[in-house]
Amino acid sequence: MQVAVLGGTGTLGLPVVRNLAAQGHTVRVLTRTAPKDPVPGTQHFPVDLSTGEGLDEALEGVYTVVDAANHFGVRSGKVLVEGVRSLLAAEQRARVGHHVEISIVGCDQVPFSYYRTKVAQEQVVTQGPVPWTLLRATQFHELIDQWFTAAARLRLSPRGAMRFQPVDVTAVGARLADAVDAGPSGRVPDVGGPVVQTLSELAAVRRAALGQSLLPVPLPPLGRAARRLRDAALCLDNDGEAVSFDYSEWLRRRYAKPGS
Ligand SMILES: NC(=O)c1ccc[n+]([C@@H]2O[C@H](COP(=O)([O-])OP(=O)(O)OC[C@H]3O[C@@H](n4cnc5c(N)ncnc54)[C@H](OP(=O)(O)O)[C@@H]3O)[C@@H](O)[C@H]2O)c1
Numbered sequence: 001m002q003v004a005v006l007g008g009t010g011t012l013g014l015p016v017v018r019n020l021a022a023q024g025h026t027v028r029v030l031t032r033t034a035p036k037d038p039v040p041g042t043q044h045f046p047v048d049l050s051t052g053e054g055l056d057e058a059l060e061g062v063y064t065v066v067d068a069a070n071h072f073g074v075r076s077g078k079v080l081v082e083g084v085r086s087l088l089a090a091e092q093r094a095r096v097g098h099h100v101e102i103s104i105v106g107c108d109q110v111p112f113s114y115y116r117t118k119v120a121q122e123q124v125v126t127q128g129p130v131p132w133t134l135l136r137a138t139q140f141h142e143l144i145d146q147w148f149t150a151a152a153r154l155r156l157s158p159r160g161a162m163r164f165q166p167v168d169v170t171a172v173g174a175r176l177a178d179a180v181d182a183g184p185s186g187r188v189p190d191v192g193g194p195v196v197q198t199l200s201e202l203a204a205v206r207r208a209a210l211g212q213s214l215l216p217v218p219l220p221p222l223g224r225a226a227r228r229l230r231d232a233a234l235c236l237d238n239d240g241e242a243v244s245f246d247y248s249e250w251l252r253r254r255y256a257k258p259g260s
Contacts, residue, residue, distance in 0.1 A: 003180055004028040004062045006049065006087065007069030008042075009035045011142050012102060015173025016068055017042055023177060030058050031069075049083030050075065055090035064098040064180050065091055065130075072114060081120045088128040098184050099130040100176055105138045105165075105190045105240065109233035110225050131184030135176060138192035138234060140169040141250035148206050157207070157214035160199040161221055162229035165236055167193040168244035175243075190240035193247070196232060202247055209251040 003020050007013040008029035017039050020027045029035060030047040038044060045058035049069055059065070067087065071079035084101075091099060103122050107115040125132050144166045151158050175191055197205070199219065207214070221230040228234075236242060 001064060001180070002026050002028070002062045003064045003066065004030050004045070004058060006030045006047070006065065006067045009033070010068055010070055011140055012070075012169055012173055012176075013066075013068035014039075015170045016066055016176045019174050019177035020066075020180060023181065025180065028058060028062065030054070049087060050079045052083075052086040052090065055087060056093065059090050059094035059096060062094060062096055064100065065096055066100040066102075066176055066180060067125075068102055068176070076114055076117045077120070080117050081124060084121050084124050085128075088124065088130050092129045096130055098180070099125060099128070099132045100179050101125045101132060101134045102172070102176060103134060103136045104234070105136045105192060105236060106228075106234040107136070110228045112225055126187075133179045133182070133185045134187045135172070135179060136187075136190045137172045137175075138165045138167045138190075138236065140172070141166045141193075141247050141254075142169060144202060144247060145206075145251070145254070148203065151217070152212060152214055155214055156217045157203050157212075158199060158219050159203055159216050160219035160226075160230075162199045162219070162226060163196050163232040163235055164199070164202065164229075165192040165196045165232075165234070165242070166202075166247050166250075167191060168250065171244035190236055192236040192240055192242055193244065194242045195246045196235045197247070205246075205248045206251060209248060210255060 003025045008017040009031050027042040029044045034044045047054035047058050103118050107118040221227050
């Protein structure tokens with residue numbers, strides 16, 4: 001099947017592309033910048049979601065589109081919400097049969113502006129003209145680690161009672177690739193990692209793995225958003241599926257010394 005992956009060079013997009021190629025699909029990678037190290041057999045199409053540029057050419061002959069593009073910042077509404085609207089219009093012109101979207105577990109529970117953008121993006125997809133599948137995932141280990149890495153540059157280690165259930169992005173990528181084969185399925189069960197841990201527990205896991213000596217900075221659950229995080233609003237409920245390995249295993253793989 002001809003499949004186009006928006007954001008196919010990103011943290012999530014790359015494992016989606018790898019899985020789809022391994023499953024025998026013909027894969028197009030749609031991003032602004034060509035991949036430095038393309039997955040063999042895939043083809044890059046330059047596309048800019050914020051302007052719609054390149055979409056019609058990129059979608060010609062495509063049956064399924066997986067949207068794994070992202071933009072975090074003041075233009076996230078422009079890229080993610082207006083972008084998906086023009087993407088769906090282009091899909092309709094190209095007679096695409098299936099749109100696969102990724103969102104975030106609990107994004108409708110926590111009043112962060114990026115999460116409001118994700119809720120708006122979900123609405124555009126679920127009320128849109130193309131048959132769809134929507135998967136929500138928890139935070140990727142990479143994101144949690146970026147937070148700690150940024151703080152560690154200042155010799156700081158954030159602590160707090162906010163709860164997370166970080167997930168292995170390759171498992172999420174595999175779910176999206178399976179969704180392509182399954183066809184339009186609507187909202188499918190949420191996916192997350194195997195354990196719920198507080199920010200303090202995640203910091204302890206990182207300290208044990210990397211042995212860094214950093215100044216602990218308690219983040220009290222002030223404000224509604226922080227209280228929702230403390231109450232595990234971003235974690236799976238009983239209908240979600242917990243998959244793959246935890247943050248400690250991710251750290252072991254990520255920071256393993258060659259030959260160890
Ligand atoms: N990170 C998490 O923890 C997490 C958790 C759950 C769900 N998600 C969702 O997963 C999706 C992917 O997130 P990610 O963290 O994998 O993103 P990412 O690593 O930042 O990758 C973003 C991708 O989007 C492309 N892109 C950015 N702006 C674009 C534009 N204007 N036009 C076309 N392509 C564009 C980028 O390529 P170019 O820059 O070359 O265009 C890149 O390939 C998002 O929808 C996010 O909400 C993320």
